[in-house]
Amino acid sequence: MASVFGFVHRAWQIIRPPLQPAKAPDALKFGILGAANVAPYALFLQAKQHPDVVIHAVAARDKNKADAYAKKHGIPVVFGSYQELLDDPSIDAVYIPLPNGLHFEWALKALAGGKHVLLEKPSVSNATEAEALFRSPLLLQGDAPPVILEAFHYKFHPAWLLFMSLLDQPNVARAEAHLAIGGFSDTKDIRFNYELAGGALMDLTYTPSVVRAIFGAEPTQCTRCDVQTLVNVGGSEEIDAKFDAEYTFPNGGTGVARGNLRAPMREMLRPLPFATAVHKPEVISNHPPSGGGVSLPDGQEELRTRTVTLHNFIASSLWHRIDIIDEHVIRKTDGTNEPLKKWTVRESKKAYTLRDAGNNIVDSERWESKEYWLSYKYQLDAFVDRVRGRVPVAWVDGEDSIAQMRAVDMAYLKAGLKVRPTSRYYSPPVAALP
Numbered sequence: 196m197a198s199v200f201g202f203v204h205r206a207w208q209i210i211r212p213p214l215q216p217a218k219a220p221d222a223l224k225f226g227i228l229g230a231a232n233v234a235p236y237a238l239f240l241q242a243k244q245h246p247d248v249v250i251h252a253v254a255a256r257d258k259n260k261a262d263a264y265a266k267k268h269g270i271p272v273v274f275g276s277y278q279e280l281l282d283d284p285s286i287d288a289v290y291i292p293l294p295n296g297l298h299f300e301w302a303l304k305a306l307a308g309g310k311h312v313l314l315e316k317p318s319v320s321n322a323t324e325a326e327a328l329f330r331s332p333l334l335l336q337g338d339a340p341p342v343i344l345e346a347f348h349y350k351f352h353p354a355w356l357l358f359m360s361l362l363d364q365p366n367v368a369r370a371e372a373h374l375a376i377g378g379f380s381d382t383k384d385i386r387f388n389y390e391l392a393g394g395a396l397m398d399l400t401y402t403p404s405v406v407r408a409i410f411g412a413e414p415t416q417c418t419r420c421d422v423q424t425l426v427n428v429g430g431s432e433e434i435d436a437k438f439d440a441e442y443t444f445p446n447g448g449t450g451v452a453r454g455n456l457r458a459p460m461r462e463m464l465r466p467l468p469f470a471t472a473v474h475k476p477e478v479i480s481n482h483p484p485s486g487g488g489v490s491l492p493d494g495q496e497e498l499r500t501r502t503v504t505l506h507n508f509i510a511s512s513l514w515h516r517i518d519i520i521d522e523h524v525i526r527k528t529d530g531t532n533e534p535l536k537k538w539t540v541r542e543s544k545k546a547y548t549l550r551d552a553g554n555n556i557v558d559s560e561r562w563e564s565k566e567y568w569l570s571y572k573y574q575l576d577a578f579v580d581r582v583r584g585r586v587p588v589a590w591v592d593g594e595d596s597i598a599q600m601r602a603v604d605m606a607y608l609k610a611g612l613k614v615r616p617t618s619r620y621y622s623p624p625v626a627a628l629p
């Protein structure tokens with residue numbers, strides 16, 4: 196009952212945040228490229244709660260559309276083209292929630308204009324673009340080079356930070372991430388447009404990113420990728436509406452990433468999106484756990500296999516639970532491995548605030564947070580911290596974003612689909628002269 200009340204209370208405060216601080220006189224001025232559906236909740240609502248951020252301008256391809264959007268969201272300045280917004284020297288940072296296939300071009304143009312860039316996920320269309328963007332010399336310009344961040348918002352929530360702190364990464368045997376959503380029945384949606392770098396592996400790119408994060412390493416190969424394309428419903432044969440990809444990792448472990456963009460309601464809720472890590476069995480008989488393990492007679496050993504699961508990794512502020520399940524077995528060490536006793540110990544944790552995550556994860560000086568803050572708010576805080584020269588609580592660096600696109604490309608190739616197309620704006624690096 197308390198948890199139902201907590202959910203309703205948080206949901207209410209997420210929509211109507213009670214604290215909307217006054218803006219600093221030199222608050223960062225954000226411009227938005229595109230009158231996008233995602234921006235009101237991923238940025239505008241969060242900006243209202245940030246003293247150092249103002250939403251200053253929006254640009255759309257059609258000025259009338261931009262005007263209507265600006266009026267609805269109280270944005271003071273409007274442009275009828277993206278480039279005009281980038282040319283406005285008063286704008287410090289841009290948010291790019293364009294279709295994936297346009298991320299590369301507009302992120303580079305924004306960096307060229309000296310703007311900081313909050314770039315929607317997936318960062319770009321493929322690894323070629325990712326290398327060119329995140330290793331661009333534009334990111335090294337001047338004393339205070341521009342900041343760029345791929346908006347993997349879930350990685351900033353305290354629940355994710357706590358979950359990650361519970362893993363023993365080198366000893367993970369299997370990782371699994373699952374995310375099924377629905378509501379995209381129109382095959383004309385940008386998510387289903389190959390030229391705009393659509394596809395479920397792109398849009399639900401969270402799950403490959405989760406398995407990579409769990410291992411803290413990059414996949415050596417994609418061993419399987421089953422996809423369901425849109426071809427039977429009149430869409431593109433190059434567009435995966437659903438994927439189930441398996442990767443191998445350098446420690447021999449396996450990571451499974453699943454995503455479905457056209458899931459029926461029952462599949463969206465059961466199971467809720469989850470991230471899970473199964474560890475290799477660990478001998479603990481000689482290391483009694485703090486719970487009071489006992490030394491075992493000769494010829495026996497105790498093994499523990501720990502599974503850590505974060506339920507609802509994608510929208511942890513609404514509700515989440517971290518389950519730690521330890522399967523214990525005492526077995527013979529005479530070569531038969533015969534089990535003598537088995538039992539399971541379960542524990543659950545949650546972290547709705549940085550304080551909940553604990554001071555071994557987040558410095559207590561950084562504990563200021565509210566339980567209704569969305570992952571997008573933590574992400575915005577981190578972005579502003581970086582721009583202001585402070586160390587953020589979490590980050591996604593450029594090399595991580597490049598490796599992420601490699602993992603996505605690998606899965607497309609394994610599935611027999613084409614890697615998403617490279618932008619016409621891309622030009623290959625000029626080879627160094629001998």
Ligand SMILES: NC(=O)C1=CN([C@@H]2O[C@H](COP(=O)(O)OP(=O)(O)OC[C@H]3O[C@@H](n4cnc5c(N)ncnc54)[C@H](OP(=O)(O)O)[C@@H]3O)[C@@H](O)[C@H]2O)C=CC1
Binds near residue numbers: 228229254294346391
């Ligand atoms: N972090 C998150 O939780 C979420 C992230 N996203 C990401 O955000 C991005 C945008 O998603 P979403 O807001 O749902 O998208 P929208 O369907 O709202 O499209 C975003 C904007 O794309 C612009 N656009 C530019 N060129 C085209 C074109 N050729 N066809 C269609 N639109 C075009 C439109 O701008 P204009 O106004 O100029 O016409 C439109 O406003 C994607 O990268 C997606 O992955 C999406 C949802 C949630």
Ligand SMILES: O=C1OC[C@@H](O)[C@H](O)[C@H]1O
Binds near residue numbers: 376386398509
């Ligand atoms: O979080 C999300 O859920 C809906 C998706 O289509 C979107 O792009 C994604 O970021």
